[in-house]
Amino acid sequence: MRSQAALAHALIGVKVINLLIAKHEYLRSSVATCARPIGFMLDPANQCHLGCPSCVNSYNTKVVESNYNKWPRGLMSRETFGTFLREVGLYAFSGAFYNNHEPLLNRHTPEFLGLTSDLHVRTFISSNLSFRRIDAEEIVASGLTELMVAADGVSQDVYERYRRGGKIEWVLENARAIAEAKRRLKSRTPIMRWQYLTFEHNVHEIERALQLAREIGFDSFNLATPNEVSFDDPSIECVNYSGQKSFELRPREFLAFSRDLEPHRAMIEKALEESAADRRLRETGGHDGVTRRVSGAIGCIWPSFRMPWGALCRAATRTTKTTGDLCWPISRLPMAT
Ligand SMILES: C[S@@+](CC[C@H](N)C(=O)[O-])C[C@H]1O[C@@H](n2cnc3c(N)ncnc32)[C@H](O)[C@@H]1O
Numbered sequence: 001m002r003s004q005a006a007l008a009h010a011l012i013g014v015k016v017i018n019l020l021i022a023k024h025e026y027l028r029s030s031v032a033t034c035a036r037p038i039g040f041m042l043d044p045a046n047q048c049h050l051g052c053p054s055c056v057n058s059y060n061t062k063v064v065e066s067n068y069n070k071w072p073r074g075l076m077s078r079e080t081f082g083t084f085l086r087e088v089g090l091y092a093f094s095g096a097f098y099n100n101h102e103p104l105l106n107r108h109t110p111e112f113l114g115l116t117s118d119l120h121v122r123t124f125i126s127s128n129l130s131f132r133r134i135d136a137e138e139i140v141a142s143g144l145t146e147l148m149v150a151a152d153g154v155s156q157d158v159y160e161r162y163r164r165g166g167k168i169e170w171v172l173e174n175a176r177a178i179a180e181a182k183r184r185l186k187s188r189t190p191i192m193r194w195q196y197l198t199f200e201h202n203v204h205e206i207e208r209a210l211q212l213a214r215e216i217g218f219d220s221f222n223l224a225t226p227n228e229v230s231f232d233d234p235s236i237e238c239v240n241y242s243g244q245k246s247f248e249l250r251p252r253e254f255l256a257f258s259r260d261l262e263p264h265r266a267m268i269e270k271a272l273e274e275s276a277a278d279r280r281l282r283e284t285g286g287h288d289g290v291t292r293r294v295s296g297a298i299g300c301i302w303p304s305f306r307m308p309w310g311a312l313c314r315a316a317t318r319t320t321k322t323t324g325d326l327c328w329p330i331s332r333l334p335m336a337t
């Protein structure tokens with residue numbers, strides 16, 4: 001137990017030192033950097049079994065060939081992932097296991113998530129969940145922090161207008177199985193979010209989807225405006241929905257500090273309240289009115305203090321075996337936006 005705690009603290013120490021080096025290099029606009037990434041985005045599978053219009057995996061091969069680079073299909077091996085984990089995972093605070101493809105196509109993905117969670121990295125995936133069968137318990141037990149389920153309709157004919165090749169029945173069954181596995185394993189994670197892209201053909205099913213999200217046990221339901229898809233399928237119209245777009249369906253978790261951190265609660269909560277954007281403004285131009293040059297240009301936002309605090313809280317909670325007690329309010333966690 002003690003050695004587990006010592007290991008966790010050493011790990012967090014490594015991450016924080018790397019974070020400080022990264023910050024130093026960032027402020028100096030260093031061209032040559034030695035810090036490792038503090039977060040990552042990785043596709044464990046280089047393919048998808050669905051073919052949504054406009055996606056790199058669209059069934060419309062002409063559109064894909066003229067708009068995207070050609071890459072061979074593949075699945076990340078355990079060996080490659082092991083190397084990646086040593087090179088990047090050790091130093092990172094968060095990791096997204098999806099980008100352009102379908103993460104659960106790789107049968108090793110839950111194992112990858114588990115190994116990454118053990119390094120106190122917060123993990124995310126977005127999945128179409130359109131599989132005949134998944135191992136829900138394996139996914140929950142992996143420690144995955146957040147699962148976004150992408151489904152844009154509730155009846156098969158509406159759903160498959162965009163999610164071509166998908167089966168809404170399987171998606172809902174799998175979401176239910178994960179919610180049940182969470183209850184069985186008494187796990188608060190993965191936080192389950194339903195993402196619903198709004199198109200002209202599916203807005204009439206939003207109410208029913210929201211109702212289903214509640215029934216199944218999703219933590220949130222979010223409507224998102226899709227990027228243009230008409231270059232692939234001119235019959236599909238994107239909609240910027242004018243009603244409420246975000247619904248928190250279950251009460252948020254509050255911080256449960258370990259005994260070691262309890263005396264610092266006020267300071268931690270104060271740091272949590274500061275937004276990454278405000279902090280960046282202060283650091284890059286704020287108080288003296290002089291805007292410093294920021295390397296990385298547009299879109300690079302320096303993460304706030306919350307990141308190391310989050311990791312520290314997680315480490316303390318995991319090692320003091322108050323597990324099951326997620327000590328971090330997920331929805332307030334900063335992402336380097
Ligand atoms: C390319 S997908 C890969 C992950 C997974 N296959 C999925 O669909 O969730 C990554 C994210 O892009 C979203 N997405 C798909 N089509 C989109 C579009 N036209 N505009 C904006 N986001 C889109 C998906 O819903 C998903 O959350």
Ligand code: SF4
Pocket residue numbers: 048049050051052055056057058100101102128163
């Ligand atoms: S499910 Fe995701 S990866 Fe697959 S085609 Fe659709 S958007 Fe692309």
